[in-house]
Amino acid sequence: MTVPCSSSSDDAAPPAGAEANAPEDPDVARMLEVAAGSEAAFTGLIHAHQKSLVNFFARMGASSDCEDLVQETFIRLYRYRQQYRPAARFTTFLYHLARHVWADRGRKIVRLDRLTSEFQNHLEISAQGAPERPGEAVDIEAALDRLSPKLREVIVLNIYQGLRYQEVADVLEIPLGTVKSRINLALAALKEILHEH
């Protein structure tokens, strides 16, 4: 049985990127070792970044499948190890892959949701219980949920993942000025949602 997947951005090679301070990035050396075949270096990268990637996907709105998405990101990182260029900051490369994993997940969920609902209208899948969060966290997460995907991703990458504006621009492949304007729009929207005036 062959059920074709939707076109996957897995095939889209990440950009080489360019960062003036790339040689100072300790992960660059690890990534070059991975490209040379070092499994230990790859394990080191996983240990160094799995937590931040779990957070990335959680902030983007993933729930029970965060770890699956992190795994998929590292699998793609390994597949693209030969295409990584030391001129690119490692996190730019990593989050570019993560963003495409997230986009593919969105397409897949839409497709499977539709097919499942077509299969049986009354089919209900009990959601896994979300971990208890403080009230403020719930408010913030609800506010993030109300942002458009484009605004949400700049907030997640900049505020939560700590990427500089230029790095966000490299990951999203958009101009620096667009990053700045999207962040302004996102913050304005969040103030509105959270009644911050």
Add this chain to the structure above:
Amino acid sequence: MNTDCPHGENAAAFLAHELPPHEHAEFSRHLATCAVCQAGVASTRHLLGRLRAVPAAETARDLAPEILARLHAERRELPRPSLWPRLTAIAAAVALLAGGALLAPRRNSAPSAPPAVAVADGMAPHVSRALDWFCHTQEPDGSWDAEKWGGSSRFAVALTALPTLALVSADVRAPEREAALARATEWLQKQQDESGAFGPDFQGASYNQGMATLALLRAYERHPNAKLKHTLDAALRTILARQSADGGWGYLHSPFADRSITEWHVEALEIASALGWETARPGLERSKSWLAARPETRPDAAEPADSPSVLLAQTPDGSAETPALDFYRAYFLSTALRRENDSSSRQRLAAIRQTLLAQQVPAGSDSGSWPPDHRWGRAGGRLYSTALASLSLEDH
């Protein structure tokens, strides 16, 4: 963001030290004299504080072992990834025949086998009951009587092929099931005419051809022999001759390809190719191009309104039936979800399986089967529903 001052848009960038040095200094001087921007910076600083105060998500597990295991598995993978599930099923079947021992599949072109899997957890008793029902209802000549079980006699070949497929896909160590499989295989071969086609010449014959070829290929995988190979040579020639110019298959004598029919034929060609039928490869590649150009997984999405399967699903007064439980879609959807194999897909697959289990007949003469009151019930009857439900429960 305060828009009352033209410099207000710099507040966030200023706080993040993202302004170029000269702009940072300029905004800093401006801020000392602009109450609007002072308020904007203060509210942005407060908002950023709230955003950053949200605790980070935690993962207690080390994900490296699972990631490395996946990569190690990929290195053993065939060049054509779509064959993975099939090879996994083959490995499982061989392992089950050997009493649980993990053996390499007996195929010249196969690389080292991936880990074996069996029927999905908790599903084995339900699959077993379905297979028992097939064994009890098989005719002495090896067929299943389509009309006796509510189906159409024109699909007699397909409605013996589907139980055959269910039997060959699961644990058939039981002598009764082995014997039933052998009889069914023999009967299917006798339905082939000199051209290589199975069953009568009518629009829906493509289903007979695709399903019979698929079932016999699976039987050949288990018990290869010269006679069956000869039958399959002719069956595959017929399939390739019927392939449309753009790579799909449709209703017989129709110029348009149909997704559901194409799916069965592609699966047959995938197995044939893996078993060494080199002639199947070009047609398989063309069919994959056809499928890739039609990303919808819905098997009957492109079905014409006057197609046989749509007409067969209509009530006598011509109105469309309400699809209570679409076994065909359950089968294709289960296959898609198995291949996705992430937590969300596994959750959905489990839900679908529970829905199917709720409808399996619990007792009586039809115990183990599924009722035929489904979307394509008038074409397939109880044989069709039971075979597709059983296949949907397996991790084949």
